[in-house]
Amino acid sequence: MTKLNTALNNTSSFTDLYTITKDIKEGVSFFGFRYVSVQGYRGRVHIDKLSLAIQSVIKKNCNYDEINRAQLKEISFKITNLYKSNDKTLKQKNIITRLFCEIRDSCRSIKEQGVGPRFQWEKGIRGRLYDFYTANQYLSSFGVDPTKEKNLVPGLLFGYLTVWHAPSKKKESPLKKLN
Numbered sequence: 001m002t003k004l005n006t007a008l009n010n011t012s013s014f015t016d017l018y019t020i021t022k023d024i025k026e027g028v029s030f031f032g033f034r035y036v037s038v039q040g041y042r043g044r045v046h047i048d049k050l051s052l053a054i055q056s057v058i059k060k061n062c063n064y065d066e067i068n069r070a071q072l073k074e075i076s077f078k079i080t081n082l083y084k085s086n087d088k089t090l091k092q093k094n095i096i097t098r099l100f101c102e103i104r105d106s107c108r109s110i111k112e113q114g115v116g117p118r119f120q121w122e123k124g125i126r127g128r129l130y131d132f133y134t135a136n137q138y139l140s141s142f143g144v145d146p147t148k149e150k151n152l153v154p155g156l157l158f159g160y161l162t163v164w165h166a167p168s169k170k171k172e173s174p175l176k177k178l179n
Contacts, residue, residue: 004041008053014068021075026086032100034086048117050079073130132163
């Protein structure tokens with residue numbers, strides 16, 4: 001049986017990550033450790049390890065196809081729900097466990113200067129990585145070269161990867177509504 005930490009560290013594709021996250025469960029230990037565990041794997045890892053694993057896969061291969069994008073979207077929703085579920089689990093724990101967790105979270109926040117994986121996931125774009133496209137992905141998905149469009153503003157992901165946000169759905173023209 002493979003260790004969960006090893007499996008996440010060796011993940012190189014969204015298909016691998018998707019398989020790992022199928023039967024994932026979250027929890028909080030007595031000493032306030034927020035963790036996830038997966039049936040079929042030994043051990044447990046901090047809940048933030050999943051969002052970091054997604055970022056690692058994107059850094060290794062940023063030109064993924066629409067099937068991988070769909071898997072990324074499903075994994076992203078699952079991680080968001082795991083964070084929410086973990087907060088609910090913590091509220092049901094005793095006062096000592098909640099205190100330990102608060103101490104752990106505070107120390108982690110100080111160490112990460114308030115911008116850790118969870119913050120980036122919930123407040124930044126990391127939880128919506130499926131909405132961003134490289135120039136090649138944008139061209140193949142929408143038929144437009146984003147580098148030549150004046151109204152498209154690129155963003156920078158991970159400090160070096162230029163990405164564009166998916167276009168919003170086209171609005172119906174006012175003339176069509178009248179007819």
